Amino acid sequence: MRGKLKELWHRHLDRKPWIFRDQFGLAYLFTAQDNVAEYCEQSAVVDNPSFLAWLQATVKPGQLFVDLSPVIGGVTMLAGRQVQDTGAVFAFAPEASTYRQLVNNVALNSLTGSVRVIGREVLSTGAMDRFAAEWQWPTVDYLRLKDIGHINALQTSAASLFKAGRIRHLLLDDVEQAAWEKVRSSLAGLGFVPQLLSHEGELQPATGAQITGKVNVIATRPEAGHA
Numbered sequence: 001m002r003g004k005l006k007e008l009w010h011r012h013l014d015r016k017p018w019i020f021r022d023q024f025g026l027a028y029l030f031t032a033q034d035n036v037a038e039y040c041e042q043s044a045v046v047d048n049p050s051f052l053a054w055l056q057a058t059v060k061p062g063q064l065f066v067d068l069s070p071v072i073g074g075v076t077m078l079a080g081r082q083v084q085d086t087g088a089v090f091a092f093a094p095e096a097s098t099y100r101q102l103v104n105n106v107a108l109n110s111l112t113g114s115v116r117v118i119g120r121e122v123l124s125t126g127a128m129d130r131f132a133a134e135w136q137w138p139t140v141d142y143l144r145l146k147d148i149g150h151i152n153a154l155q156t157s158a159a160s161l162f163k164a165g166r167i168r169h170l171l172l173d174d175v176e177q178a179a180w181e182k183v184r185s186s187l188a189g190l191g192f193v194p195q196l197l198s199h200e201g202e203l204q205p206a207t208g209a210q211i212t213g214k215v216n217v218i219a220t221r222p223e224a225g226h227a
Helices: 002-011 034-043 047-057 074-083 096-108 127-134 150-157 160-165 176-187
Strands: 020-022 027-030 064-067 088-092 116-120 139-146 167-176 192-197 201-204 214-220
Touching: 027 034, 027 096, 047 074, 047 088, 047 192, 047 214, 074 088, 074 096, 074 116, 096 116, 127 150, 127 160, 139 150, 150 176, 160 176, 167 176, 176 192, 176 214
Parallel strands: 064 088, 064 139, 088 116, 139 167
Antiparallel strands: 020 027, 167 214, 192 201, 192 214
């Protein structure tokens, strides 16, 4: 799949903008300035089929999904399609280039009714708590983190949300074995029980011994029940 992207990239260098569609039929707008393969990989368009399939089977209409690592919107837009107009997806894209692409892609896929792209950093002290109050967030059903370094920042930016138990699931992409103990400890401190998502799309108990390469971690608050 990634080879196909590179082929398309070279073929369309003189045609801008151009559109790529992923396996879910979502469209992505690219120009000659964009690194297509890198963007698609980071956005879980290409390399994470088990996670995307789990997402499609799990996220329901009416739910609230917060994406702190949207890149060009693979996960963001799939979640937006799942929650429909009765739910909401908030995607935080403080970098100008990512914000531009994400806004374009959301509009291209007619998802502006369910996906709100926010060009704001919310990992400073209390920032996410203030944003949640401003937008009257009830329960955050899914909070996605691509960068595991976000976990510690969340403890100060969303302290009230965590304390009140208003975040049900944390989704972490690409966790490596070397970082596992730190991740496990941070999740336990926030009251979450982690599970690993297998390549077959099934959840299983998480231990460091099971981690080879990069894995997806689905962490759930016990009172929230399992997804």
